Amino acid sequence: MPSPRRRRFGTIEALPSGKYRAYYRGPDAKRHKAPHTFYDEGDAAHWLRKEQKLIEFDEWTPPHTRAQSKEDAARTLGDWMKEWMALRSRGVDALEPSTAANYWKDINLRILNVPGKAGRLRDIPLTQVTKRDIAAWWDAINADFAPTACHNTFARLRTALNAAVDRDMIPVSPANLKAATHKPKTKRKELPDAKVMQAIIDQLDHTKPRVDGSHKLIAILTFFHGLRIGEALGLRRQDVTIKDDTISVYVRGNVYRTKDGMIRKDRPKTEAGHRNVPIFPNFHNDFTWHMDTFVGDSPDAMLFTTGTGHIVLDTSYRSILNRAKTRAGHEGLRISPHYGRNWAITTLAEAGMPIPAIGEFLGQRDLRTITEVYMRATDERKAAVLDAVNSMLKK
Known part of the structure; x- marks a missing residue:
């Protein structure tokens, strides 16, 4: 390769590819090269002359910063x-x-x-x-x-x-x-009543007209066991344990909605979401009926799928839940799958379960959220406590 040809200002170097590289020593005493190579030696010389003029008129800045400025401007x-x-x-x-x-x-x-x-x-x-x-x-x-x-x-x-x-x-x-x-103020969720939730769930039973019963277990898991909707829809057969007189589900995954449908991932919403949730015996018959009727034999078989085998859309379930709410006579009631977490936290706390244990049951690591956001005493419980205090004062 021929040696670089020095000029009065800058250097032009012929490359093995046949192209030319131009560079010079700037006012900052550093070497600066052209942002690209040239096919013609005259073009390389022209670039050097332009750089020299920028220096002469005190308008010079390093070439790479000028290229960056153009990119930033665009x-x-x-x-x-x-x-x-x-x-x-x-x-x-x-x-x-x-x-x-x-x-x-x-x-x-x-x-x-x-x-x-x-x-x-x-x-x-x-x-x-x-x-x-x-x-x-x-x-x-x-x-x-x-x-x-x-x-x-x-x-x-x-x-x-x-x-x-x-x-x-x-x-x-x-x-x-x-x-x-400033975070907008959100409406505080009313504490759901167990009888109301059960009335809505009853409307999802397969014995009702034009209802196949495939969505009832979703309501049971979200309303009475505190599962998030994505956690419930992400359950597979291998996540279910039926042993003797006990049934439990292990939450190890979650689903999220995309334009192509629901996608399952092998992680729950939070790390604390990994947990084993025992199913109340009151719902065992509903659980086993759903498993026998709708769930395939494969360990990877999803618990909740459509007729075409896809995971049930969360939006579709919410629509079905709203229709069940109307049939149950609670059309104006504001209730969603997430309301079940309010019920579970409050009910378990009033039954004497410690707050950390409630956090484990619901996969809620932030215990302050449980005490400050979710947990509220029912009117009946508050009345019972006030009566107890009043009795103590009488004594």
Whole structure:
């Protein structure tokens, strides 16, 4: 290979490929090379002349920072949200598929594909996004979406912009609106009544007209045993133990919804979710009937499937549950599968089970959530305690 040809400014080097490489010593005393090689020696010389002029007119910056600046100028906030989600989908800190699906849903609905004024944010270059831009977007989405959905989307946006700060793409994050950081107040769930839940479950029995009974066990597991809906739908035959007069299910998996249906993963929602849940004997007949009627013999056979063999959609089950609620005469009642956790926590606590044991039964590691959010005494229990205290005062 011929030796590099030195010039008054810079050096041009012929490469074995037939191309040319150009480089020079800059004002910072460091060597800087062209961002690419050249097919023609004259093109390499032209690049060096342009660099020399930048130095002469005191407009020089290192070539690699100029290339980075062009890339930054072309990257919009919408582009970065997509890049950031790609980063969060791999590596040691990758999001769970179900969590990533929720992130994408928020980002698509309220940033990438939102119409009107809110849609302007996605097209602003990332390096030029201001707090005012964020505020305008926030005000626009709050006019069209529920407060909780807006709060969740802002949380995704703020985390993505903080990641841009960590990568030195922007100096500070403009997503620092106080109004957007306050979590919306949610309606407190009413403590469900066991008789009401049982009346709804009865409407899912196979003896009812036009009901095949395949969804009754889902209601039993979520209402009276505190399983999350994804945990119940993720159960397989191998997760069920029937021995003597006992039945139990071992929660070791979960399901999440995608555009192609429900996908099972071999982990529950949380690490604390791994647990063995004994089934109350009151429901043993329902349990064994479901296993004999709907569940295949394979250890991997899912407990809850459609006629085509797919895992039951959580949305489909909620619709069926709502229809059963109406048939039971409780059409206006606000109740969901998750309400069963309220019932289980309160009932077990009133029966004397220690809080840590309740946490193990429900797969709830944060015991403060049990005491501050879920557990509430029933009116009957409060009245009994007050009567007991009153009797003590009389003595």
